[in-house]
Amino acid sequence: MSRTARSGGRWFGRTAIIAAAFAGLVSSGARAQETFKLGIVTFLSGQAAESFGVPARHGADFIIEQLNRGQAPAPYNQVGFGGLRIEPVIIDENGGATKQVQELRNLYQRENVDAVVGYIGSGDCLAVAPVAEELKKFLILFDCGTPRIFEDASYKYVFRTAAHATQDNVALVRYMRSRNIAAASYSMINQDYAWGQDSRGDFMAAMAQLYPQAKAAADLLPAFGSGQYGTEISALGRAGSNVVYSSLWGGDLQAFILQGAPRGIFQRSQVVLSAADHVLQALGDKMPNGAIIGARGAYGLLAPDNALNRWFFPGYTQFRNGTYPVQASYRMAQALLGLKAAVEKAMAANGGRKPTPEQLAAAMENLSWETPGGLIQMRLGNGHQAIQDMAIGRTRYDAARRMVVVEDIQRFPAECVNPPANMRSLDWIKAGFPGARCD
Structure with missing residues (x-):
């Protein structure tokens, strides 16, 4: 082999190493900038907003801020969702079921959210659940009380992280x-x-x-x-x-x-x-x-006297200048903590990559996790409906x-x-x- 060839080989080898290192840095940087885009739907206007919808929004604001800063207590102290910064897109639930169906489609198809957490009104939940299933997109119903959601239908991509009425x-x-x-x-x-x-x-x-x-x-x-x-x-x-x-x-x-x-x-x-x-x-x-x-x-x-509630109740109260959290705030918090647990479970089985809706649904089925309001267990509806104390x-x-x-x-x-x-x-x-x- 000639000296030129040997020299070229050494140059190629060094270049390949540098290129690989650069690619790794780009990949790492891209991962560092990658987010989990999350649709959140709650009443921001109308008669259900003041005492229910807005406290749910504030619960989401507090939890997302704490998670993005890595300031939540264990086992929720990893930044964001598995290192992915949470990027919320917040939608008003006011306006009726027909409007909410279109808003849900917009969240998935225009905003390209990775998941949606939402819905207080039982009529809205009954309307949007089949749409998420049709689109094969992940949806958590954080509230709405009617048992009909999972007693009258079966879903792969839809979950409710709180007990029904x-x-x-x-x-x-x-x-x-x-x-x-x-x-x-x-x-x-x-x-x-x-x-x-x-x-x-x-x-x-x-x-x-x-x-x-x-x-x-x-x-x-x-x-x-x-x-x-x-x-x-x-x-x-x-x-x-x-x-x-x-x-x-x-x-x-x-x-x-x-x-x-x-x-x-x-x-x-x-x-x-x-x-x-x-x-x-x-x-x-x-x-x-x-x-x-x-x-x-x-x-x-x-609420019970547990470690998570000793973090959530005073933290939210300070966050909201003396207003303490109520049921809507807690239900939003437990939905987001459950979603975090499911995302990180799916990522652990997926080489650390952001999960697909299918992988996320598989991770959420039959999941249990601790919350400020106690243990949540996905026991009903083929592992899609929660029970709780x-x-x-x-x-x-x-x-x-x-x-x-x-x-x-x-x-x-x-x-x-x-x-x-x-x-x-x-x-x-x-x-x-x-x-x-x-x-």
Whole structure:
């Protein structure tokens, strides 16, 4: 071989090494700049925004900031999602199901998001889930209460990271029974759409099991967002039931309490509210004392004393200048922490690369993870629907602290108030809660 050839060979070898090193630097730099683009959908306007949608947005803001800075506690202390910086694209849920279907398509097809976390309204969830499945795109439903999502359909790419409404109503009636609340008769006021109708059905079925002699009196289904309840309050007053049950939420719930309290219905009847924690700060001393309330999980003032809640509750409160987190904030947080766990599980099995929707769905199925509100387990809906522990308590306005507090809290294990995987919720209640483990 000639000297020129040998020299050229050495030059080529050195060049190849330099080129490879440069390529590695470019690859590393590109990876460092790579993001996980995340669509987030919640109510930013309308009557559901102030007490529910905006706290969910603030929960997302706090969690994403903490994750992107690598400041969340273990096991969530890796930056972003597996080193990928989270880039949120936030959409207003207000406007109805048809609008939300188009917005979801835009998120996937125009914004090119890697996943979507969203939806509070049960009607919106029922509308968007089939669209994500059609597009083969990953979707987490972080809230919405109707059990129908996974009881009436099966999905590969759609998950709900919070328990559905059955646990709210089973836990409420179990709490009433454990406190010997008199309930010879009960009246109900629920919104006339999927959430209100399903909540009503579950509550009535649970009452039939645990209060078999109780009679249903007034059964009211005002429209979502009606805001004026004079007629319904009069009907509740005439019924004179021992118990008044409601699954109203957001601005509807605030309006009902503000309009009903001066007319004495909360003094004459035990009020039982399945999703009321999120209005306590706004109502203050206008909230009736002794109301039995749920938070759709162990959230806010009903949250457990665990390491993640000792980080989340004060951190969010400081982040929001003294406003503490409520159920929507917690549900958004647990969705994002679950997504982080799934992304990192998928990346570990995929050479550290950003997962495809298929890989992400496989990682999320049957996943369990710890949250500020306790353990989340994807047990129902073929591993796509969560179950979780539940807490119920009573309200009292604390004048010294100038806030509503929740007392006499009882906690219910997930397996006590959620149906097993092989039964529909309503069938499980009507059968007498077979397999329930409440100890």
